[in-house]
Amino acid sequence: VPNTTVVGDSINTSGFIFNAPTTVDNNTYIAKLDFLLDSSSKHVAFLRGNLQDDKSTSAPQFPGMAPNNTGLNNSKGIATGLTSALSPQMVNNFRYGLTRVGFENSGVSLLPFVTFRTIDSLNGTNRPFIRTTPVHTIADDFSWMRGKHELKFGFVSRFIRNSRLNYSNSFPSASTNSSWLVSSGAELNRPLTDIRSTAINAYRDAAMAVLGVVSQGNASYNYNKDGSPLPVGGGVPRQFNGEEYELYAQDTWRMSRALTLTYGLRWSLMPPVYEANGVQTVSRQPLSEWFADRSGAADLGAPQSIAKPVEYVLKEQPGGRDLYPFHKKNFAPRLAMAYSPQGTGGLSKFLFGAPGRTAIRAGWGMYYDLMGAGIITNYDVSALGLSTSITNPSATLSLSTAPRYQGLNTIPNGLLVPPPAAGFPQTAPNVFAITNSLDDVLQTPYTMNLNFSVSREFDGGWFVQGSYVGRLSRRSLMSEDIAMPTNYKDQASGVRYFEAASQLARLAVNEAPVASVQPIPFWENLYGNIAGSGLTATQRVYQRYLANAPDYT
Numbered sequence: 001v002p003n004t005t006v007v008g009d010s011i012n013t014s015g016f017i018f019n020a021p022t023t024v025d026n027n028t029y030i031a032k033l034d035f036l037l038d039s040s041s042k043h044v045a046f047l048r049g050n051l052q053d054d055k056s057t058s059a060p061q062f063p064g065m066a067p068n069n070t071g072l073n074n075s076k077g078i079a080t081g082l083t084s085a086l087s088p089q090m091v092n093n094f095r096y097g098l099t100r101v102g103f104e105n106s107g108v109s110l111l112p113f114v115t116f117r118t119i120d121s122l123n124g125t126n127r128p129f130i131r132t133t134p135v136h137t138i139a140d141d142f143s144w145m146r147g148k149h150e151l152k153f154g155f156v157s158r159f160i161r162n163s164r165l166n167y168s169n170s171f172p173s174a175s176t177n178s179s180w181l182v183s184s185g186a187e188l189n190r191p192l193t194d195i196r197s198t199a200i201n202a203y204r205d206a207a208m209a210v211l212g213v214v215s216q217g218n219a220s221y222n223y224n225k226d227g228s229p230l231p232v233g234g235g236v237p238r239q240f241n242g243e244e245y246e247l248y249a250q251d252t253w254r255m256s257r258a259l260t261l262t263y264g265l266r267w268s269l270m271p272p273v274y275e276a277n278g279v280q281t282v283s284r285q286p287l288s289e290w291f292a293d294r295s296g297a298a299d300l301g302a303p304q305s306i307a308k309p310v311e312y313v314l315k316e317q318p319g320g321r322d323l324y325p326f327h328k329k330n331f332a333p334r335l336a337m338a339y340s341p342q343g344t345g346g347l348s349k350f351l352f353g354a355p356g357r358t359a360i361r362a363g364w365g366m367y368y369d370l371m372g373a374g375i376i377t378n379y380d381v382s383a384l385g386l387s388t389s390i391t392n393p394s395a396t397l398s399l400s401t402a403p404r405y406q407g408l409n410t411i412p413n414g415l416l417v418p419p420p421a422a423g424f425p426q427t428a429p430n431v432f433a434i435t436n437s438l439d440d441v442l443q444t445p446y447t448m449n450l451n452f453s454v455s456r457e458f459d460g461g462w463f464v465q466g467s468y469v470g471r472l473s474r475r476s477l478m479s480e481d482i483a484m485p486t487n488y489k490d491q492a493s494g495v496r497y498f499e500a501a502s503q504l505a506r507l508a509v510n511e512a513p514v515a516s517v518q519p520i521p522f523w524e525n526l527y528g529n530i531a532g533s534g535l536t537a538t539q540r541v542y543q544r545y546l547a548n549a550p551d552y553t
Contacts, residue, residue, distance in 0.1 A: 001016075002014030002015060002016055003015070003016055003017055004016070004017050008118075009118075009199065009202035009206070011199075011202070011206075012202060012203070012205075012206030013118060013119060013202075013206065016062075018062070018063050020059035020060055020063070021057075021059075022056070022057055022058060022059055022067070023055070023056060023057045024055075024056045025054065025055045025056070026052075026053075026054045026056075027052070027053040027054065028050070028051070028052055028053075029050070029051040029053070030048070030049070030050050030051075031048070031049045032046060032047070032048040032049075033046065033047045033048075034046050035047075037082075042084065042085040042086075043082065043083070043084045043085075044082070044083045045080065045081065045082045045083075046079075046080065046081050047078075047079075047080045048078070048079045048080070049076075049077070049078050050076060050077045050078075051074075051076045052073050052074060052075040052076065053073075053074060054071070054072070054073035054074075055070070055071065055072055055073075056070070056071045057069070057070050057071075058070075058071075058126075060124070061108075061120070061121070061122070061123055061124040062122070065123070065124070066108055066124075067108065068107075068108050068124035068126045069105050069106060069107055069108065069124075069126045070105070070106040071103065071104070071105050071106075072103060072104045072106070073102070073103040074102050074103075075099075075100060075101045075102050075103065076100050076102070077097065077098060077099040077100060078097070078098050079095065079096065079097035079098075080095070080096050080097075081093065081094060081095040081096070082094045088145075089144060089145040089146065090142070090143070090144050090145075091142075091143045092140065092141070092142050092143075093140065093141045093142075093143075094139070094140045095137070095138075095139045095140070096136075096137070096138050096139075097136075097137045098134060098135070098136055098137075099134070099135045099137070100132065100133070100134040100135075101131070101132070101133040101134075101135075102131070102132045102133075103130075103131060104128070104129070104130045104131075105126070105128060105129045105130075106128055107126040107127045107128040107129070107167065108123070108124040108125075108126050109123065109124060109125050109126060109127060110127075110128070110167070110171075110233060111171065111409040112171045112172050112173060112174075112409055112410070112411050113125050113171070113173055113174075113408055113409055114173070114174045114175065114176075114214060114405060114407070114408055114409070114410065114411065115173065115174075115175045115176075116175070116176050116205075116208070116209040117175050117176050117177050117178065117205045117208065117209075118202070118205045119205075119209060121408070122408060123408060127166075127167040127168045127170070127171075128165075128167045128235070129164070129165070129166050129167065129168065130164065130165040130166075130235075131162070131163065131164045131165075132163045132164075133160065133161065133162045133163070133373075134160075134161050135158060135159070135160050135161075136158070136159040137156065137157070137158050137159075138156070138157045139154065139155065139156040139157070140154055140155055141153075141154035142154060148253060148254045148255070149251055149252070149253050149254075150251070150252040150254075151249075151250070151251050152248075152249070152250040152251075152252075152264070153248070153249050153250075154247070154248055155245070155246060155247045155248070156244075156245075156246050157243070157244065157245050157246075158242075158243065158244040159242075159243055160241065160242040160243070160244070160273075160372065160373065161239065161241055161276075162238075162239065162240040162241070162242070162373045162377075163237075163238075163239045164237070164238045164239070164240070164377070165235040165236070165237050166235060166236050166238070167233075167235050167236070168381070169220050169222065169236060169381060169382075169387050169389060170220065170222065170230075170232065170233050170234060170235060170236065171220060171232065171233060172217065172218060172219050172220055172232075172411050172416055173217075173218045173220075173411070174214050174216060174217045174218065174411050174412065174415055174416075175214070175215075175216045175218075176205070176208040176209055176212070176213055176214055176215060176216075176405070177208070177215050177216040178201070178204035178205055178207070178208045178213075178215070179201075179204075179394070179551050180215040180216040180392075180394045180395075180397065181213075181215050181395070181397055181398060181399065181402065182395050182396070182397065182398045183395070183544070183547055183548060184204075184395075184547075184548040184551045185204045185207075185208065185215075185399075186547040186548060187398065187399055188203070188204045188207045188208070188399070189203055189204060189207075190547075197508070197509065197511055197549050197550065198550075200549065200550075201550070201551060211399075211404075212404045212405030213399060213402045213404065213405075214402065214403050214404065214405055214412050214415060215397050215402045216391060216392065216394075216415075217391065217392045217411060217412075217415030217416045217417070218389060218390075218391050218416075219388075219389070219390045219391075219392075219416040219417050219418075219419070220232075220387070220388070220389050221387075221388045221390075221419040221420075222234070222236050222386065222387050222388075223385060223386055223388075223422055224279070225277070225278055225279045225314055225386070225424075226423075227422035227423035227424075228422070229419070229422065236387060238275060238279060238377075238380060239275065239276040239277060240273055240274070240275055240276070240373050240376050240377065240380075241273065241274055241275075241276045242270075242271075242273040242274075242372050242373065243270075243271055244268075244269070244270045244370065244372075245268075245269040245270075246266060246267065246268045246269070247266070247267045248264060248265065248266040248267070249264055249265055250262065250263070250264030250265075250334070251263060251264065257340075257342075258339060258340045258341065258342055258355075259337070259338070259339050259340075260337070260338045260339075261336075261337055262334070262335070262336040262337070262338075262363075263333075263334065263335050263336075264333070264334045265331060265332070265333050265334070266331070266332040266333075266334070266366075267330065267331055267332075268330040268332065268368045268444075269328060269330070270327075270330070270368075270370060270371065270444070271326050272322040272323050272324050272325070272326055272371075273323070273371070273372055273373060273375065273376045274315070274322065274323075274376070275315075275376070275380070278314065278315065278316050279386060280314065280315040280323075280376075280380075280383075281312045281313065281314055281315065281383045281384065281385055281386060281424070281426070282312065282313065282314075282315055282320055282321055282322075282323065283310055283311065283312055283437065283440075284311045284312065284313050284319045284425065285308060285310070285311065286440035286441070287310070287437050287438075287439065287440065287482065288439055288440055288441055290307060290308065290310060290482075291482045293306075293307045293308070294307050294482075294486050295486060297486070298486035298487055298488045298489060298497075299489055300489075300491075301488070301489055301490065301491040304486065309427050309428060309430070310384075310427070310428040311425050311426065311427045311428070312383075312384045312385055312424065312425065312426045312427075312428070313424050313425050313426075314424050317424060317425075321440075323375065323376060323379065323438050323442075324371065324375075324438055324439070324440065324441075324442035325440075325441070325442070325443075327443065327444050330368045330444055330446075332365065332366035332367060332368055332446070333365070333366060334363075334364070334365035334366070335363065335364050335365070336361070336362065336363035336364070336365075337360075337361065337362050337363070338359065338360075338361050339359070339360045339361075340355070340356055340358060340359050340360070341358050341360070342355045343355060343357065343358065352456070353456065353457060353458070357456065357457040357458075358454070358455065358456050358457070359453075359454070359455045360453070360454050361451070361452070361453045362451065362452045362453075363449075363450070363451045363452075364448065364449070364450050365448070365449050366446055366447070366448055367446060367447050367448075367449065368444050368445070368446045369444065369445040369446060369447070369477075371442070371444060371445075371477075375438065378436050379436050379437065379438055381436060382433075382434070382435040382436050384420075384426050384428055384435065385420070385422075385423070385424055385426035388419070388420060389433065389434070389435070390417040390420075390429065390431055390433055391417070391431065391432045391433060391434075392415060392416070392417050392431070392432075393431050393432055394432055403415055417429070417431060437482075442477075443475050444475065445473070445474065445475040445476050445477055446473075446474055446475060447471055447472060447473050447474070448470075448471070448472040448474070449469075449470070449471050449472075450468070450469070450470040450471075450472070451467065451468065451469045451470070452467065452468045453465060453466065453467035453468070454466055454467075485497065485553070490521065490522045490525050490526055492521065492525045493521035493522060493525060495520075495521055495522040496522075497522070499522075500520055500522035500523060501552065503520055504517075504520075504523075504538075504541065504542050504545045504552075505545060505549075505550075505552055507542060507545070507546075508542070508545045508546045508549040508550075508552075509549065509550070511546070514535065514539050514542060514543055514546070515539070517536075517538055517539050517542045518538070519536050519537075519538045520538045523537050523538040523541045524536065524537050524538060527540070527541055
């Protein structure tokens, strides 16, 4: 029985709040040994070990049920280092570390499921996931004092092995999605004329649940790279590897008692991450070109069908390549200054006080971001031909033809799209799908950090400082849907699709009468053949917008 209206539409659906037990049991064990390797303490070594033993549970779906997820973490690490004073002017610091991240989410479901749109499932749907990621890090820093210069050189190398077993894409699912019916389910409310426009979707979803109309089926198919299928319900194994190499050189130059200048350069080499066993795909045609072809067709008033279908091959096949380019010119300069005006007399003493009482500092540096496992794991979730998720086409089933609900864990027959032909090359089917991809010309993001400060010490114990800190981001990664409807241009009127669609959408929100809608050149020129029954083409299109509002897509 519902006990809150914080969620739901307050008419057909409401919420249920309950107290639920969750547990968190975190244990950390750390041991560290330090060694003096010689009597003069010029060589100092350490060894440190760390072990996690963590367990946590999430809330159940409803009272009395098992937790939706149990998380286990047995991450561990070991590190060692050697600091050597080679001479009074030279110091070397070497470090090695192995960090092994290991965790498992048990999940609570290993079955297909049917959900009712906008209503929580009766049972939890969390899937199991297991990941082990050992990271080896080797680093060395060398410092050399030479006159007024403090020179520093160093490197760091990281070797990442990300082993995963994922069940999130191992089962099909279905839902009572009213928007998936012909006319977005407009026939559900057609007999009713007094529903406000903002409540139409909520009513349709509720009616679908009551009638048990299952309209959307989401099929999931997983394959090995040779095209052999993985069993339904079987986990998907992957191992994503990455290597990172960075070098730097820096000099701190004490130019005078008042001025110190620091400058340096860092070089980052980060080859693209990859799947160690070759279970990795790439689009044969760069998707940036495919996007440009679609945009160009829209500008010319040409149909989208002229764009080549997207085809995928394995990375190791002809036409295959890395997920993104290997950038070898990621040079990151750094520059900083510290200046203390001496203020020995006159105006300078008035402004800056005695020597050492004023400090002016400024710094600027570039820092490259790391493009690692997050990118390839996101891409792999829906890699066509390996982990393929296909949804049945929308606007093909009606109330009379859509299958009915048979059980929480039973997908009705005929709702799932059959699997595509196995093997590669693999052509994307012409059905609705939400998949992930990467821009073939992806560049490494970077930031520029800036700071400037002036500090002044006054008599009486007063100290005043003003500072500016800035962070400028460049080439930041973003996610965009490149397969959305294009902004098609009507060559006769010069009007584009988004503009013409927005005009009808505003009319539909205000529930303008069909007869009051004036002709819009875009619809008249491109959809003139649907005019009839005393209505213009614009009015006929507007009828569809009005019936589907606010679900215009």
